[in-house]
Amino acid sequence: xxxxxxxxxxxxxxxxxxxxxxxxxxxxxxxxxxxxxxxxxxxxxxxxxxxxxxxxxxxxxxxxxxxxxxxxxxxxxxxxxxxxxxxxxxxxxxxxxxxxxxxxxxxxxxxxxxxxxxxxxxxxxxxxxxxxxxxxxxxxxxxxxxxxxxxxxxxxxxxxxxxxxxxxxxxxxxxxxxxxxxxxxxxxxxxxxxxxxxxxxxxxxxxxxxxxxxxxxxxxxxxxxxxxxxxxxxxxxxxxxxxxxxxxxxxxxxxxxxxxxxxxxxxxxxxxxxxxxxxxxxxxxxxxxxxxxxx
Ligand SMILES: Nc1ncnc2c1ncn2[C@@H]1O[C@H](COP(=O)(O)OS(=O)(=O)O)[C@@H](OP(=O)(O)O)[C@H]1O
Ligand SMILES: Nc1ncnc2c1ncn2[C@@H]1O[C@H](COP(=O)(O)OP(=O)(O)O)[C@@H](O)[C@H]1O
Numbered sequence: 001x002x003x004x005x006x007x008x009x010x011x012x013x014x015x016x017x018x019x020x021x022x023x024x025x026x027x028x029x030x031x032x033x034x035x036x037x038x039x040x041x042x043x044x045x046x047x048x049x050x051x052x053x054x055x056x057x058x059x060x061x062x063x064x065x066x067x068x069x070x071x072x073x074x075x076x077x078x079x080x081x082x083x084x085x086x087x088x089x090x091x092x093x094x095x096x097x098x099x100x101x102x103x104x105x106x107x108x109x110x111x112x113x114x115x116x117x118x119x120x121x122x123x124x125x126x127x128x129x130x131x132x133x134x135x136x137x138x139x140x141x142x143x144x145x146x147x148x149x150x151x152x153x154x155x156x157x158x159x160x161x162x163x164x165x166x167x168x169x170x171x172x173x174x175x176x177x178x179x180x181x182x183x184x185x186x187x188x189x190x191x192x193x194x195x196x197x198x199x200x201x202x203x204x205x206x207x208x209x210x211x212x213x214x215x216x217x218x219x220x221x222x223x224x225x226x227x228x229x230x231x232x233x234x235x236x237x238x239x240x241x242x243x244x245x246x247x248x249x250x251x252x253x254x255x256x257x258x259x260x261x262x263x264x265x266x267x268x269x270x271x272x273x274x275x276x277x278x279x280x281x282x283x284x285x286x287x288x289x290x291x292x293x294x295x
Contacts, residue, residue, distance in 0.1 A: 109189035115146050116292045117186035119211060120283060122195040123204060123258065124221025125250045126236060127228030129276060133221070133265065134195035136280035141191060144284075146293060149185050151178050153196025166247050172203050179207030186215055191292065199255040214290070218261035219283060225250045227267060262286070 085099040110116055120137065122130045131152050138148045156178055157164065164170040175198045185192035198204050208216040228250065229237040240248030247253040263286060265279045287293050 106187050106189060110295045113147055113189045114295045115189065115191060116215075116295065117189040118191055118215040118217060118287075118292050119182040119186050119207075120191065120193045120217045120219060120287075121182070121198070121204065121207065122193065122219045122221060123198045124223060125225060125228045125255055126197060126248075127231045127233065128221035128223040129265075129267075129279070130195040130197075130221055132276040133219075133279045133283075134193045136276040137193055137283050140277070140280045140284050141287075141293075144293065146191055147189070148191045148193055151182055151185075151192060151194045151196075153178070153198075156181075156196075166253070168200070171197075171199065175200075175203040175207060179203075179210055182207070183210045186211060191287070197249050197255070199249050199253070201256045201258065204258070217263065217283075217286070218258055219263045219265060220258045220261050222257070222264050222266040224267075224269060227269060227272065 088096050088098050091097060106117060122134055124130050131154070134150045134152060138150050141148045153174065157174070160181070161174050161177060164174045175196065178194055178196060182192045182194045194207075198207075204218060208218065210216075232238060236245060236248065237251065239245045240251040249255050263283065265274070265282065267274060284293075
């Protein structure tokens with residue numbers, strides 16, 4: 001039998017980690033949510049049973065893990081030291097701040113939405129099809145009853161990021177801000193689709209590091225420059241080639257393709273037949289396989 005020592009001080013909906021053995025030699029065997037109505041079911045799925053701590057347990061101790069806090073620490077937020085979020089701290093230029101914990105957590109939101117929050121980060125050259133695939137994916141998931149939100153580089157630059165240019169440090173800041181916003185959407189339980197050129201590996205890696213393992217799904221639009229330039233729907237390549245736009249990605253500004261990413265959506269000059277809908281379905285299959293389309 002498993003007892004829930006100290007559980008009375010936890011929030012409704014808290015995540016508890018079930019550990020077998022001593023704290024020094026602990027074997028994690030899973031997590032259960034502290035929803036009284038679902039606790040038995042959660043423990044049962046782990047091969048345990050619960051009787052409110054009145055009987056002794058061969059599986060002890062059960063430790064509380066705060067999921068939001070874990071995600072934040074995994075996020076390596078600047079200035080956050082270890083588990084000191086209960087204390088006044090300094091993060092970047094923000095001095096004397098203290099994390100305020102809310103009793104409604106990500107798990108409960110996911111339960112409500114019947115999905116898992118994550119970030120699908122679509123990177124590639126201008127004209128590679130990022131926005132088209134992002135919208136096709138949003139539509140495909142919407143049709144399955146899943147809540148998504150698209151953060152498109154072009155669109156976010158119309159508001160939040162309208163102070164940023166296309167020089168390297170401004171692109172980095174554009175990506176950092178979109179990464180932070182995407183993290184909030186993911187924490188809200190939403191499947192967030194970020195589609196922006198995001199040309200530098202380091203900036204993409206920094207966004208990945210903001211999220212728990214597995215929740216940042218990098219999708220590379222592997223489309224040759226020649227095809228993108230041939231499409232040129234906004235006429236920007238033409239302007240860049242004639243020198244009217246300086247620092248255009250792929251022309252006179254670099255694009256660093258991922259060395260390793262979760263998905264590659266490829267088109268070649270020989271085979272350009274894959275439609276954006278096919279590509280969106282590939283991403284849906286990935287999400288299904290990884291369990292993101294269920295709470
Ligand atoms: N110099 C330069 N280089 C690349 N792209 C340019 C540039 N100037 C304007 N545009 C337009 O801005 C869109 C890219 O914005 P992003 O926010 O995705 O770019 S970045 O991630 O900050 O590099 C991009 O949109 P997409 O074509 O959808 O990629 C262009 O329409
Ligand atoms: N899979 C595809 N096959 C053929 N054309 C595509 C495909 N995906 C997008 N396009 C077309 O390519 C152009 C650029 O697509 P877009 O989504 O705006 O790219 P990006 O957001 O990367 O700049 C658009 O005219 C779009 O209709």
